[in-house]
Amino acid sequence: MNAARPDLIRKSSQPGGVTPNWTAYEALRKSFSWEQARRELGQPAGGGMNIAWAAVERHAQGTRADRTAFRFVDDAGTTTISYAQLSRESNRFANVLNTLGVARGDAVFLLAGRSQAMYVATLGTFKNGCVACPLFPAFGPEPLATRMKIGDARVLVTTQALYRRKVAPMRDSLPGLRQVLLTGCDRSLPMLPGTLDLDALMAQAATGFDIVATAEEDPALLHFTSGTTGTPKGAIHVHGAVVTHYATGKYALDLHDEDVFWCTADPGWVTGMSYGIIAPLLHGVTSVVDAGEFDAQRWYEILETQEVSVWYTAPTALRMLMRAGPALAREHAYPRLRFIASVGEPLNPEAVWWGQDVLGLPVHDNWWQTETGGIMIANTPAFDIKPGSMGRPLPGVDACIVRRDESGAVQVVEQVGEQGELALRRGWPSMLRGYLHNEERYQKCFAGELYLTGDLARRDEDGYFWFVGRSDDVIKCSGHLVGPFEIENALMEHPAVAEAGAIGKPDPTTGESIKAFVSLKPGFEPAESLRLELLGHARSRLGAAIAPKEIAFLSVLPRTRSGKIMRRLLKARELGLPEGDISTLEAGA
Numbered sequence: 001m002n003a004a005r006p007d008l009i010r011k012s013s014q015p016g017g018v019t020p021n022w023t024a025y026e027a028l029r030k031s032f033s034w035e036q037a038r039r040e041l042g043q044p045a046g047g048g049m050n051i052a053w054a055a056v057e058r059h060a061q062g063t064r065a066d067r068t069a070f071r072f073v074d075d076a077g078t079t080t081i082s083y084a085q086l087s088r089e090s091n092r093f094a095n096v097l098n099t100l101g102v103a104r105g106d107a108v109f110l111l112a113g114r115s116q117a118m119y120v121a122t123l124g125t126f127k128n129g130c131v132a133c134p135l136f137p138a139f140g141p142e143p144l145a146t147r148m149k150i151g152d153a154r155v156l157v158t159t160q161a162l163y164r165r166k167v168a169p170m171r172d173s174l175p176g177l178r179q180v181l182l183t184g185c186d187r188s189l190p191m192l193p194g195t196l197d198l199d200a201l202m203a204q205a206a207t208g209f210d211i212v213a214t215a216e217e218d219p220a221l222l223h224f225t226s227g228t229t230g231t232p233k234g235a236i237h238v239h240g241a242v243v244t245h246y247a248t249g250k251y252a253l254d255l256h257d258e259d260v261f262w263c264t265a266d267p268g269w270v271t272g273m274s275y276g277i278i279a280p281l282l283h284g285v286t287s288v289v290d291a292g293e294f295d296a297q298r299w300y301e302i303l304e305t306q307e308v309s310v311w312y313t314a315p316t317a318l319r320m321l322m323r324a325g326p327a328l329a330r331e332h333a334y335p336r337l338r339f340i341a342s343v344g345e346p347l348n349p350e351a352v353w354w355g356q357d358v359l360g361l362p363v364h365d366n367w368w369q370t371e372t373g374g375i376m377i378a379n380t381p382a383f384d385i386k387p388g389s390m391g392r393p394l395p396g397v398d399a400c401i402v403r404r405d406e407s408g409a410v411q412v413v414e415q416v417g418e419q420g421e422l423a424l425r426r427g428w429p430s431m432l433r434g435y436l437h438n439e440e441r442y443q444k445c446f447a448g449e450l451y452l453t454g455d456l457a458r459r460d461e462d463g464y465f466w467f468v469g470r471s472d473d474v475i476k477c478s479g480h481l482v483g484p485f486e487i488e489n490a491l492m493e494h495p496a497v498a499e500a501g502a503i504g505k506p507d508p509t510t511g512e513s514i515k516a517f518v519s520l521k522p523g524f525e526p527a528e529s530l531r532l533e534l535l536g537h538a539r540s541r542l543g544a545a546i547a548p549k550e551i552a553f554l555s556v557l558p559r560t561r562s563g564k565i566m567r568r569l570l571k572a573r574e575l576g577l578p579e580g581d582i583s584t585l586e587a588g589a
């Protein structure tokens with residue numbers, strides 16, 4: 001932590017004029033139950049649960065019918081769709097699936113970017129009782145085909161261009177893929193073999209549909225993990241998960257009726273599904289969907305002109321905005337913005353403070369995983385922020401730190417400040433119900449009633465959790481267990497550093513020695529003098545025992561396409577080891 005900064009941002013210093021949904025931390029944690037959250041959300045008339053019923057149908061039949069559900073922003077301008085229209089369009093899609101004989105439980109893969117078709121098809125898939133499997137469009141043909149094979153893809157919804165470039169070359173290897181539905185087809189050309197014109201089918205389909213009576217435990221979603229630590233795993237989630245999306249939208253993102261919400265994640269990742277589609281719809285708010293890629297100037301324009309009030313983004317995007325400099329941010333005004341949150345990887349304290357300094361609002365870090373289906377630990381309006389901490393467990397979430405004893409048994413660590421594996425007591429509604437075709441790996445996630453996250457953390461005396469690193473990334477140096485995050489934070493405090501990634505290298509005397517890779521902000525060039533300055537800076541911040549012994553400059557750090565620094569790849573490259581599964585590696589890294 002930078003010596004000049006206080007180590008707390010008081011909740012009373014948060015502006016907004018809106019009373020948060022959660023103000024007293026302990027009181028709500030005590031009174032909350034998942035059962036009560038489910039009652040608050042309601043249930044379809046026949047019982048059970050269906051995500052699309054909760055997200056769309058409830059509103060389409062009620063007072064929010066004409067409210068805008070999504071504003072799709074692209075080069076051509078802004079297109080809006082109301083809750084009532086979204087209901088009718090998703091009904092059409094469910095009818096299209098029915099007509100094609102696609103039945104309950106079948107896997108519908110969705111590869112259509114941040115287009116209206118993607119959102120409509122996802123909701124129609126839920127309505128028809130099928131399992132929605134979103135895919136990230138920047139993947140190449142191989143990783144897309146691999147996921148479709150693992151997920152037993154029965155139907156694929158995509159665009160003509162994506163199909164031609166990315167799916168057609170692999171189609172022969174996907175015999176189970178029976179229908180490919182293309183949106184936005186060029187009608188002057190013949191349809192590609194083995195494809196159907198989705199827009200034409202939609203135009204003929206009826207706008208009424210009786211939602212399939214799914215049970216809470218019926219599978220609804222298949223999400224692939226980011227592949228940061230190895231081969232991506234397919235996590236299965238059920239319709240009942242929607243109760244977590246509802247409660248976390250309320251308490252972690254503080255969604256209020258009049259909000260304009262912007263989740264910058266692509267629906268190909270779990271954040272873009274749970275919080276880019278489901279949670280904001282559950283709360284009946286208007287969401288902004290930006291079809292374009294990251295661009296600092298355009299992002300500030302969106303925040304301003306769309307009058308975004310709640311913004312959910314990621315550390316990598318925040319670091320890119322920081323890199324673009326404060327002057328650009330100050331060319332715009334954000335009077336409606338009242339809450340900013342971030343997820344995906346550790347949020348450096350510098351980024352929390354950047355929000356406070358440049359946008360007038362701190363960034364609220366929160367922690368969760370594809371497997372947890374929703375936010376578990378967060379900084380929220382209900383308590384002060386400790387920059388660098390991922391916050392405190394949400395209502396209904398029981399988190400602890402565990403260790404294995406000599407016999408291999410998992411023990412809960414009661415001692416405050418002790419480092420260990422982060423674990424959650426099972427039973428929250430959006431917990432994964434399996435890894436597809438990998439029961440053994442799934443069983444390894446559990447020790448009795450505890451779900452083991454694979455992340456290392458510690459809890460402080462106020463119940464805040466501090467991320468240390470993934471268990472695979474942690475560095476054992478001179479008898480200390482060092483998390484890369486701590487090293488990276490210290491480097492990020494230096495004005496030249498845009499991003500940092502730290503790894504351990506085998507060392508005969510210290511066990512492992514630390515090497516850090518940094519990329520620089522504009523205006524700084526790699527130079528020996530700067531390298532020495534950074535080594536000195538790190539040593540003064542961290543102490544000689546855990547300061548990096550080596551620092552190297554990289555123009556970009558290797559990242560997953562969901563924006564996470566791939567330390568395992570930095571390490572493999574440094575040590576000349578095989579690179580492993582790099583299907584999610586961002587291009588050019």
Ligand code: ATP
Binds near residue numbers: 226228455
């Ligand atoms: P894989 O499991 O395939 O290796 P992944 O773990 O990166 O990939 P995700 O489920 O997308 O896949 O990411 C969850 C992980 O991201 C968490 O386990 C944690 O390591 C990291 N993470 C997410 N949010 C935070 C946060 N706020 N602070 C620290 N780490 C975070």
Ligand code: MG
Binds near residue numbers: 225229454
């Ligand atoms: Mg993981």
